[in-house]
Amino acid sequence: MSFTVISLYVLATLDAMFSGVCAASGRDARINKRSYYLKAMIHGIGWGQVACVVGLLILAAALWISEDPQLAMEQMVAVGDRMVLVFGVYAAIILAFFAVRAIPSVDIRSMTSTVAFGPLTLIRPAVIVCGIGWGLAIGPGPPIIVAGILICVLMAPFRVWLNRWFDIKQWVAGPAEPAP
Numbered sequence: 001m002s003f004t005v006i007s008l009y010v011l012a013t014l015d016a017m018f019s020g021v022c023a024a025s026g027r028d029a030r031i032n033k034r035s036y037y038l039k040a041m042i043h044g045i046g047w048g049q050v051a052c053v054v055g056l057l058i059l060a061a062a063l064w065i066s067e068d069p070q071l072a073m074e075q076m077v078a079v080g081d082r083m084v085l086v087f088g089v090y091a092a093i094i095l096a097f098f099a100v101r102a103i104p105s106v107d108i109r110s111m112t113s114t115v116a117f118g119p120l121t122l123i124r125p126a127v128i129v130c131g132i133g134w135g136l137a138i139g140p141g142p143p144i145i146v147a148g149i150l151i152c153v154l155m156a157p158f159r160v161w162l163n164r165w166f167d168i169k170q171w172v173a174g175p176a177e178p179a180p
Contacts, residue, residue, distance in 0.1 A: 001073075004080040011087045012055075013048055015124075016158070018094065020044015022121055023162035044162060051158060055151050062147035075140035079148065082138065086131035094120055125156040 024040030059076060066072035097116040101109055132152045136145055 001077045004077050004084060007084045007088070008080055009052060011084070011091055012052055012155070013045060014091055015087075015155075016044045016048020016051065017041045018044070019048070019159040019162055022159055023166055027166065047162060047165070048158075051154055054154060058147050058150050058154075062143040066141060066143045072141060072144060075138075075144050076147075078138055079135035079140055079144060081135075083131045083135040086127065086134050090120075090124075090127045090131075121159075124159065128152060128156045 018041075020040040020043045021037050023044065024037065062076070063069050063072050094117075097112050097120070100116075101112045103109075129152055132148050136148045140148075
């Protein structure tokens, strides 16, 4: 059980971090954006922790209303194990492209942004729906199904919510860096 919980937590935190970077993209005209994107990652992780707590509360409520909490816990772990497979593959693909992006070539970096990260960002909500759907395909009890659907509704539009938050706050990383 702890492997499943830790794996889902790490995957959710990575997703939140990358969502922060994605939501911050295109909002700053500086050339050197390292500190800007670092702040965006930290911001995404922070909101991701809030989402994790909400997800945990949803799961706790599902356990509380379940007729057999022990069976519900076993079903949650089984659903989570299946979700880890889907989300783990998606995360591995993203991390592989980040490794390719480490090659010091503007052409390769541009190509990974266009060919890899663009489409991967586009399919992220579908991956979340498919991952949770694949987990729920084992046929858990109604409280677990409802919890899965609520968590899907929480996480699928997470990046959109970060975009809106940055728009509302007119998010800026700080003063522009001086030219070298």
